[in-house]
Amino acid sequence: MKQSNLLLPTLKENPTDAEIKSHQLLVRAGYMRQIASGLYSFLPLGNRVLRKVEQIVREEMDEAGATEILMPALQPSELWKESGRWQTYGLELMRIDDRHSREFALGATHEEVITSIIRDEVKSYKKLPLTVYQIQSKFRDEKRPRFGLLRGREFLMKDAYSFHDSFDSLDKTYETIFNAYRNIFTRCGLDFRAVIADSGAMGGKDTHEFMVLSDVGEDVIAYSDTSDYAANIEMAPVITKYEPSNEEAKELQKVETPNQKTMEDVAHYLGHSLDKGLKALMFKVDEQLVLVITRGDHEVNDVKLKNLYDASIVDLASEEETKQAMNAGFGSLGPIGVPENVDIIADYAVQSVVNVSCGANEDGYHYINVNPERDFMVKEYADLRFIQEGDPSPDGKGMIKFARGIEVGHVFKLGKFYSEKMDASYLDQNGKANPFIMGCYGIGVSRTLAAIVEQYHDDHGITWPVQVAPYQVHLLALNMKKDEQKELAEEIYETLKKAGIEVLFDDRKERAGVKFADSDLVGIPLRITVGKRADEGFAELKYRQSGDQQDIYKSDIIDTVR
Ligand code: ATP
Ligand code: MG
Numbered sequence: 001m002k003q004s005n006l007l008l009p010t011l012k013e014n015p016t017d018a019e020i021k022s023h024q025l026l027v028r029a030g031y032m033r034q035i036a037s038g039l040y041s042f043l044p045l046g047n048r049v050l051r052k053v054e055q056i057v058r059e060e061m062d063e064a065g066a067t068e069i070l071m072p073a074l075q076p077s078e079l080w081k082e083s084g085r086w087q088t089y090g091l092e093l094m095r096i097d098d099r100h101s102r103e104f105a106l107g108a109t110h111e112e113v114i115t116s117i118i119r120d121e122v123k124s125y126k127k128l129p130l131t132v133y134q135i136q137s138k139f140r141d142e143k144r145p146r147f148g149l150l151r152g153r154e155f156l157m158k159d160a161y162s163f164h165d166s167f168d169s170l171d172k173t174y175e176t177i178f179n180a181y182r183n184i185f186t187r188c189g190l191d192f193r194a195v196i197a198d199s200g201a202m203g204g205k206d207t208h209e210f211m212v213l214s215d216v217g218e219d220v221i222a223y224s225d226t227s228d229y230a231a232n233i234e235m236a237p238v239i240t241k242y243e244p245s246n247e248e249a250k251e252l253q254k255v256e257t258p259n260q261k262t263m264e265d266v267a268h269y270l271g272h273s274l275d276k277g278l279k280a281l282m283f284k285v286d287e288q289l290v291l292v293i294t295r296g297d298h299e300v301n302d303v304k305l306k307n308l309y310d311a312s313i314v315d316l317a318s319e320e321e322t323k324q325a326m327n328a329g330f331g332s333l334g335p336i337g338v339p340e341n342v343d344i345i346a347d348y349a350v351q352s353v354v355n356v357s358c359g360a361n362e363d364g365y366h367y368i369n370v371n372p373e374r375d376f377m378v379k380e381y382a383d384l385r386f387i388q389e390g391d392p393s394p395d396g397k398g399m400i401k402f403a404r405g406i407e408v409g410h411v412f413k414l415g416k417f418y419s420e421k422m423d424a425s426y427l428d429q430n431g432k433a434n435p436f437i438m439g440c441y442g443i444g445v446s447r448t449l450a451a452i453v454e455q456y457h458d459d460h461g462i463t464w465p466v467q468v469a470p471y472q473v474h475l476l477a478l479n480m481k482k483d484e485q486k487e488l489a490e491e492i493y494e495t496l497k498k499a500g501i502e503v504l505f506d507d508r509k510e511r512a513g514v515k516f517a518d519s520d521l522v523g524i525p526l527r528i529t530v531g532k533r534a535d536e537g538f539a540e541l542k543y544r545q546s547g548d549q550q551d552i553y554k555s556d557i558i559d560t561v562r
């Protein structure tokens, strides 16, 4: 490809809205452009990388015995009503009406559609197990689209679904796909960990996430330094200290809490506790605001394990909400309103959050010298515990360390959830109808691309691993006005193309400095520069990652590049 013909708009400055490297670099290096919040166009180079990641995914999925299909992104609401998710999926599901006022969703995921297809087309156990996948755009109206491709509102996902007549069969496929995922992320050059995704309700072995280790990851992983143990601490929501301004506090007083307690009650706690030297703090736990009453003598700015032993979380949720929160793995935190613009001051990994009922505003109870058993009804006090670095890992084989991770893949044993709700069954050997047992397996293809950039960049730009690079070779002719340079570069270009090597040829009439800077930014693994020694038939090779360079004679290039 000749660069003079390519849409490759590089920028000198980072886009102002880009907070993290992958977002900055993919825009600056001309791989993509934003069209609206969370929506991106892939320009030619971005598209090439996306196709490469996709191809790796495709090859490994095929190898795992899955076959590719393509389902519509537009899905009728009826299917989502059958599964119940039309109600439960919430605001993330993008919904639209057609001209006849029929309701549709833009696919956030495809369990409903695939279940309806298999329900109609697979009748017998003889067809099982069966695994299909697709690579397709998904739509999710994320509350906070951010970090470029890491959290988009339209993004490319590989989603796979498997159907079985026994849990053993599901286990086998799960393991096969699990291994395929290992291969995929290894081939992408990523430093990743497969982690237990929900060690609570799911018992830990029915769902795993693949996490790319990165400081910009939104998940916290607790892993063992010397064994395979690793888990997502989703029980450890991001906790944010939040102190309402006086005005906000007044506003909050008008807000009704879900269990009918008004914020006046909350203010009462607040005022009461502050008067008596206790601290009432508001934390944001995931999307929920939580009131925490602590003893005043603790600096809660760096609440850690021990401090929180002394803190109590006032449970303002109704029992039903508490139950839901518990099921979702949060512990029992009551929502009391969600103000925007909350600053994150610290993240913690919490194993579980204490579940207490507040009694301190009743006569005879008080916050001074607060006594958990007397002043609060404590239901699960001992569970209030942070996992800390250095703790023994649950498998007993190592010590816990923390890392941040980007969730690039997720494998999940669904069981009969969809097949029962949607009445999808097969006939077994005895002619008896049974609901399918299912698994689902996702990979964020566009997110993976960004995760690669998070792990492969330096001060000058992207440093792609060769397997996913847009081109293998970046050929630069430093001065296209010099005949000997132009001719040698063109000769090398033709030779490389003939040998089936993907080469981008910078044939632009730009200054050498511009070409070098752009080349570093774009990050193709190997650069071949034709410059001063062109008349002798020599060019310069430079490896983008290591910076190693050497002069090379034209006829030696092919062997070296291969
Ligand atoms: P997250 O926890 O980051 O919101 P998720 O658990 O909601 O992700 P899944 O439903 O498991 O996502 O979807 C499968 C994969 O799709 C994820 O592992 C992730 O790689 C990718 N993905 C999910 N949401 C997004 C998004 N908004 N932008 C880009 N990729 C996404
Ligand atoms: Mg999500």
Ligand code: MG
Residues within 6 Å of the ligand: 407
């Ligand atoms: Mg997740």
Ligand code: MG
Residues within 6 Å of the ligand: 407, 410
């Ligand atoms: Mg997930």
